Amino acid sequence: VDDREDLVHQAKLAEQAEPYDDMVESMKKVTGMDVELTAEERNLLSVAYKNVIGARRASWRIISSIEQKEENKGEEDKLKTIREYRQMSRIKQGCRMWKMKLSET
Template identity: 85%
Template sequence: MADREHLVYQAKLAEQAERYDEMVESMKSVAGKDTELTVEERNLLSVAYKNVIGARRASWRIISSIEQKEESKGGEGKLKMIREYRQAVENELKSVCSDILDVLDKHLIPAANTGESKVFYYKMKGDYDRYLAEFATGNDRKEAAENSLVAYKAASDIAMIELPPTHPIRLGLALNFSVFYYEILNSPDRACRLAKAAFDDAIAELDTLSEDSYKDSTLIMQLLRDNLTLWTSDTQTAFVLQGEEQNKTALQDAEDEKQ
């Protein structure tokens, strides 16, 4: 078995065993070969990092929620412990984000030869800078938000030319970019405009949707519509997205929803 083939199979085994840190290491080795990844390899890399970062993002949200509750009680003794724990999780988040952003900048983006892969990687870059901005403060948050915006714009510029409006990667980009505007830049108007334009453009060309991508594309279109409903609704409390509580899931990105 060739080295690359061996690494890919190792990553698949790690995925089945839910050992995502090891899956990341295998796919990082593949990415380090500085050649264009196949669609399968690209997806394996994305899934690996998505699971590693996803677990830590979930932990951070839970700890932050506990911290807020404790602050309202004025429990200083527990707060010190909670904040130290949150800081430890934030350090892990920084490490994972820095790791994949380094792989993207040094290997994946320079080796990308197709419009599809370029959009995929710039979108990924935007996503991981967005994850940094979720918990960063001050200049660190500003820098992460700016980097995310630049990456999402680069992905959008290529997507508009290279990918049809119904392409799942273009739709996923619109979903995540609109969440960035809503959550990170606190700009609901721009978030809604972006999401609505992507949804309307896809609806207009729905008859061109290939059988292969039908399920993925229509799922993301539903998420775009659901977020639009949430963002423009005056009565948000009853809103439910994908069978879960809206406040936990409505602003999740496409990858999170498809796990």
């Protein structure tokens, strides 16, 4: 069983190193302890989710921009590859979400 203090420390380390998924995991464990979060813990949880979502949003914007450019050029082969990549990304994201859900049990 992880100690609350250790989990908060892990979240702080993850924040500095920027693997925000790890930061989310650490803070989810803290929230699962059924204790009121401190202001620092609430902030860490907020930062973790904000950065995870922000990174995914940025990726989607980039892919959409590339897709639009290729569509304007009429590059059907490249469009097919982009759309396959987007679909694979969705599948991988879904797998990560299920993995996180399973690790909670």
